[in-house]
Amino acid sequence: MSEKQLVAETLVAVIGEHLSSDEILNLLEKPKTAQHGDIAFPAFALAKHLRKAPQVIAGEIVEQLPQKAFEKIEVVGPYINFFLKKDSVSEEILHEILEKGADYGNQMTGEGRNVPIDMSSPNIAKPISMGHLRSTVIGNALANIMAKIGYQPIKINHLGDWGTQFGKLIVAYKKWGSEEAVRENPIQELLNLYVRFHNEAETQPELEDEARQWFKKLEDDDAEALTLWAWFREESLKEFMHIYDMLDVHFDSFNGEAFYNDKMDAIIEELKEKHLLVESKGAMVVDLEKYGLNPALIQKSDGATLYITRDLAAAEYRHKTYDFAQSLYVVGNEQSMHFKQLKAVLEEMGHEWAKDIHHIPFGLITQGGKKLSTRKGKIVLLEEVLNEAIASAKEQIAAKNPDLENKDEIAHQVGVGAVVFHDLKNDRLNNFDFNLEEVVRFEGETGPYVQYTHARACSILRKANFEIDLDAALALNDADSWEVIKLLQAFKEAVTKAAAQYEPSVIAKHAIQLAQAFNKYYAHVRILEDNEEKQARLSLVKAVTIVLAEDLRLLGLKAPENM
Known part of the structure; x- marks a missing residue:
């Protein structure tokens, strides 16, 4: 039983006729300061039932509460403040973490069921820019978090690998390209050809007709086009894999748009059979007026299909293939209407599982307050940003610890981790500004700060030749250790909340708070002093390394033991 549950059960014995244990649990708060205890119950919730002032109600409840399970229970205005027994809680939490290690906080909510996650999805023949970072790292963190609570994530890179741009590319390659140049620098060369096509087409509009003809050949399975x-x-893909390797992000499927080419006719037939297709100006649409949405355009007047047709085919394929518990689409906020329409069409088709589809939107990365532009060649390449971050980390590590072994490996972990952490510490719906200098700092609310704290804790354990002893007394009751203990305990709740809200920033914020509390503990307490609490203090340090490393792992970062 968690401490919050203990408080709820204690209160329900007195006020159970008015509020259930679950209702009480939802009302419990964490006081703003430690002076007001560890858990607070607001008596406002009972004012309507009891027709008394909340502070009077709070006083009357406390008189009836058994105090033995707590250090003390106090009334402050309308709040009942519970102070937990530091000795018993610290003993219990430290034993559990040391025993379970990285499995601490694991849950079986998901019962091993599948959760496909549609993420990253760059376009073939175009570079991976900073614009792709968010979908990639949010999707990866959500996969780790869902696995932590017992689901089986399936990471799908739904590549942009179809469309009229391939007709343009084929024309450009046949006219101006060379195999050697493409093999040497695939993305850049293909992008150059694509840009050249558009420039030439301004004075030679017939190129557009050629491109359409080649794309038609591609659709008709012409051997050369294919x-x-x-x-x-x-x-x-080879080029993309290099960047995914840098980020340490791996996929279970690269089925992109092309994969669903032969699966769209069945969708259109199904919509016809269910009498859902309506003609509108020669095109075929599904009326979604009852959902308060515009009609979903399924097929253009020339018979061409659209993104939504493909996504309907993908949704049905994923449900048949994975029998998913949830299906997540980590795609920018600007696509919200598309996913509302997708779900509504699937509901109209009678698919109950449409309710298990969730769009996970996110805000933009800006620079100097302005949107990162992909026009006129102003692409901010992700690989360049990662390389700059690694170089910055290497510089700082060389200054801090010139004798460090594996400098390059650690600099990679810290530099790449800094970029990922900076993205994930922000609430995903918010836009945020990217400034590399701030991102790779070793102080402040950054990835390197959390990693450095983990390395510092590991260093203390090495110095002490620490070994886990589960039979030792691990009770601690000083104020500094208590702040750390409470955050170690809060990790489970952070995992549950991050999964429920599809919000990796909950984990990042927990990591920052735990690192800050530990550094305060390190500054105030003589951890290595020989006395009866030494094993307990070192066990606290070990527990911090376990939980910080797990925080970082869930976000997709490494936890170096030396920095």
Whole structure:
């Protein structure tokens, strides 16, 4: 039983006729300061039932509460403040963490069921820019968090690998390209060809007709068109994999848009059979007026399909293939209407599982307050940003610890981790400004700060030759250790909340708070002093390394033991 549950059960014995244990649990708060205890119950919630002032109610409840399970219970205005027994709670928490290690906080909510996560999804023949960072790292963190609570995540990179741009690329390659140049620098060369096509088409509009003809050949399985398309895709993927390796992000499927080409006719047939398709100006739509949405355009007047047709095919395929408990789409906020329409069409088709589809939107990365531009060549390349972050980390590590072994490996973990952490510490719906200098700082609310705290704690344990002793007395009751203990305990709740809200920032904020509390503890307490509490203090340090490393792992970061 958690401490919050203990408080709820204690209160329900007195006020159970008015509020259930779950209702009380939802009302419990964490006081703003430690002077007001560890858990607070606001008596406002009972004012309506009891027709008394909340502070009077609070006083009357406390008189009836058994105090033995707590250090003390106090009334402050309308709040009942519970002070937990530091000795018994610290003993229990430290034993549990030392015993379970990285499994601390694991839950079986998901019962092993599948959760496909549609994430990253760059376009073939175009570079991975900073604009792709958010979908990639939010999706990866959510996969780790869902696995932590017992689901089986399936990371799907729904590649942009189809469309008229391939007709343009084929024309450009046949006119101006060379195999050697593409093999040498695939993305840049293919992008150059694509840009050249658009420049030339301004004075030679017939190129657009050629491009349409080549894309039609591609759709009709023309051998040359298919060979070139497959080659462009393969060369692009090699380049993408290099960046995914830098981020340490791996996928279970690269089924992109092209994969669903032969699955869309069945969707259109199903919509026809269910009498859901309505003609509108020659095009076919699904009326979604009852959902308060615009009609979903399924097929253009020339018979061409659209993104939503493909996404309907993908949703049905994923449900058949994975029998998912939830299906997540980590796609920018600007696509919200698309996903509302997608779910509404699936509901109209009678698919009950449509309710298990969730769009996980996110805000923009800005620079100097302005949106990162992809027009006129102003692409901010993700690989360049990661390399700059690694170089900055290496510089700082060389200044702090010139004799450090594996400098390059640690600099990579810290630099890349800094960029990922900076993204994930922000509430995903918020836009945020990116400034590399701030991101890779070793002080402040940054990834390197959390990693450095973890390394510092590991260093203390090495110095002490610490070994876990589960039979030792691990009770601590000083104020500094108590702040750390409460945050170690809060990790489980952070995991549950992050999963429920699809919000990795909950984990990042927990990591920052735990690192700050530990550094305060380190500054105020003589951890290595020989006395009867030494084993308990070192066990606290060990527990901090376990939980911080797990915080970082869930976010997709490494936890170096030396920095």
